Amino acid sequence: MANAVLLKPPDVDGPPARKRVKVKLKRQNLAGWLFVGPVIFGVLFFQLLPVAASLVVSLTNWTGLNSPKFLGLGNYKELFTADDTFWPSLKNTAIFTVVVVVLTIFIGLGLAVLCNQKIKGIGFFRTLYYSPAVTNVVAIGFVWFWLYNPDSGLFNSTLKTIGIHGPAWLSDTKTALIAVMIVALWQGVGYPMVILLAGLQSIDQSLIEAATVDGASAWRRFWAVVFPLLTPSLFFLTITQFITSFQVFGIIYVMTSGGPNNATSVFIFQIYEAAFGHGRLGYASAMGWVLFVIVGVVTAIQWKMEKRWVHYDN
Amino acid sequence: MTTEAIRVFNRAPRHIPRRVVLIVVLLFFAVVFAMPLLWMISASLKPENEVLQSPPTFFPSEFQWGNYSQAGHGLLPFFLNSCKLAALNVGFLLLFASLAGYGFARLNFAFKNLAFALLLSTAMIPGIVYLVPQYMLFRQMGWIDTHYPLWVPNVLTPVFGTFLLRQAFRGVPMELEEAAKLDGASTFGTFWRIMLPQVKPALAAVGALTFMGSWNDLFGPLIFLNSTRLQTMPIALALFKGEYFTQTNLMMAAATLTILPPLLLFLLAQKYFVQGITMSGLKG
Numbered sequence: 001m002a003n004a005v006l007l008k009p010p011d012v013d014g015p016p017a018r019k020r021v022k023v024k025l026k027r028q029n030l031a032g033w034l035f036v037g038p039v040i041f042g043v044l045f046f047q048l049l050p051v052a053a054s055l056v057v058s059l060t061n062w063t064g065l066n067s068p069k070f071l072g073l074g075n076y077k078e079l080f081t082a083d084d085t086f087w088p089s090l091k092n093t094a095i096f097t098v099v100v101v102v103l104t105i106f107i108g109l110g111l112a113v114l115c116n117q118k119i120k121g122i123g124f125f126r127t128l129y130y131s132p133a134v135t136n137v138v139a140i141g142f143v144w145f146w147l148y149n150p151d152s153g154l155f156n157s158t159l160k161t162i163g164i165h166g167p168a169w170l171s172d173t174k175t176a177l178i179a180v181m182i183v184a185l186w187q188g189v190g191y192p193m194v195i196l197l198a199g200l201q202s203i204d205q206s207l208i209e210a211a212t213v214d215g216a217s218a219w220r221r222f223w224a225v226v227f228p229l230l231t232p233s234l235f236f237l238t239i240t241q242f243i244t245s246f247q248v249f250g251i252i253y254v255m256t257s258g259g260p261n262n263a264t265s266v267f268i269f270q271i272y273e274a275a276f277g278h279g280r281l282g283y284a285s286a287m288g289w290v291l292f293v294i295v296g297v298v299t300a301i302q303w304k305m306e307k308r309w310v311h312y313d314n
Numbered sequence: 315m316t317t318e319a320i321r322v323f324n325r326a327p328r329h330i331p332r333r334v335v336l337i338v339v340l341l342f343f344a345v346v347f348a349m350p351l352l353w354m355i356s357a358s359l360k361p362e363n364e365v366l367q368s369p370p371t372f373f374p375s376e377f378q379w380g381n382y383s384q385a386g387h388g389l390l391p392f393f394l395n396s397c398k399l400a401a402l403n404v405g406f407l408l409l410f411a412s413l414a415g416y417g418f419a420r421l422n423f424a425f426k427n428l429a430f431a432l433l434l435s436t437a438m439i440p441g442i443v444y445l446v447p448q449y450m451l452f453r454q455m456g457w458i459d460t461h462y463p464l465w466v467p468n469v470l471t472p473v474f475g476t477f478l479l480r481q482a483f484r485g486v487p488m489e490l491e492e493a494a495k496l497d498g499a500s501t502f503g504t505f506w507r508i509m510l511p512q513v514k515p516a517l518a519a520v521g522a523l524t525f526m527g528s529w530n531d532l533f534g535p536l537i538f539l540n541s542t543r544l545q546t547m548p549i550a551l552a553l554f555k556g557e558y559f560t561q562t563n564l565m566m567a568a569a570t571l572t573i574l575p576p577l578l579l580f581l582l583a584q585k586y587f588v589q590g591i592t593m594s595g596l597k598g
Binding site: 028029030031032033035036038039040041042043044045046047048049050051053054057064111114117119122125127128129130131132134135136137138139140142143144146147151152154157158160161186191194195198243246247249250253254268271275276281284285288289291292295296299 | 333336337339340343344346347348350351353354357365366367368369370410411413414416417418421422423424426429432433436438439440441442443444445446447448449450451453467469470471472473476501505526529530532533536537547548549551552555562565566568569570572573576577579580581584587588591592
């Protein structure tokens, strides 16, 4: 666009000016690329090159130490047909993702509405609600691990005082995934809350006042006026929360290492094990690409559905 | 009646009960969110035998502040590693992201749109896809078991930071830049002396989020480091679990110390955090 403006003078001034402009353009290109060059180099060298390489490696049996043999789609075939941890871990990942995405957004919306009330000291509550989101997953993993202790943990000790024998939480295959999801929710609702609070605060107050004058109840005002205006933020959150939840690793690694009996084993944990536990870099790369494709397809579907429920005012 | 008067009139009869319900709900969630952290702090100050007592008591019978000096002593080298990495990450990421952000916002050069599209496209790639090949790359480069993989790739791929700073530079009035150019300032001089000070809030937002990412990184140190002496605080905490601390009270003191720096930064720079997070929700 601006290049067109710069190209104008030659038509007016003739050849000498054209030369000058050419030199100027060259210098401009050089300056521009000096500014963005480091980052473009970084993206190419540290991200796009490794991604392309991983596609090639996924077709081999490379361990990093052997001379790799070409397997074709062998790794993918093994993953889908012979690996008995793949489908269970995919199922765990799916359950974790659906529950965490839906509940973080739902609870985050509730908290955002709460924090948008005009009341003294509301800033204190906002800060408090967001604070778990900045804590370190290893540290809070330990804290929750201790709270979940079947005998001396806070939860079961408290339950005992009212005569209930609590579950074994992390060491029971039936409750382990639930226990981990509770921690993920505790830490995960802060982000949607902040995004939705910003969404709420950007809503034109006169719209809400107009609805009030028309006699709409608070409940009706929320669903008919506020909620449609929040759908762009909600759409953004369904995309980002899905991508991050589907890649859950830290909390699983710290609290259960995938156990007991693979009850909390998620997809990334399997990739980590394959690559750095068993040294199967080719196989792990194939798993990485399967994950990439799943995330890509689901995200594409979400974009397709956008028109059906997301409301853009302008 | 004016709109305002109608609003007040509509609300008035339910005013007090509604407020009470609101405060009760707010306090309920406050307890839910604070409870695990408060128990962590309470356990970190208890004598050893009291931590596993059943039923548990919230307040320690005596405050053992010594738990902190004991845990802190063991953690110190790892605290310094984490500080070093956070400083390198924040400093260099801000430099490269603001250079690129300014370039994309205000300079014209060949293939600019292509370069920007390339940058944004990588935001969609799940991190795990390039982690395995990155590991192989760093092994070729002799970077395994050094600190380089934990900051060099991060600071050279600041996709979100570049995007946020580009938005900020676009908001600076053109006149400022033109005046500097007329005074004979070079492109870099204009960027460094005139433009950079104008986007301080965006720099603070990117810096705060980068600090968090660096401090709380788990995957990086776990995969790229082998030597204990190079480890960061969170990994050291995980290692301590088995090796040094069999005592829950010391573990909780160590956990508190690990959580403290990001929490303090969040409390001090809350405004910038919220701004940074909110900006991440904006569409280009």
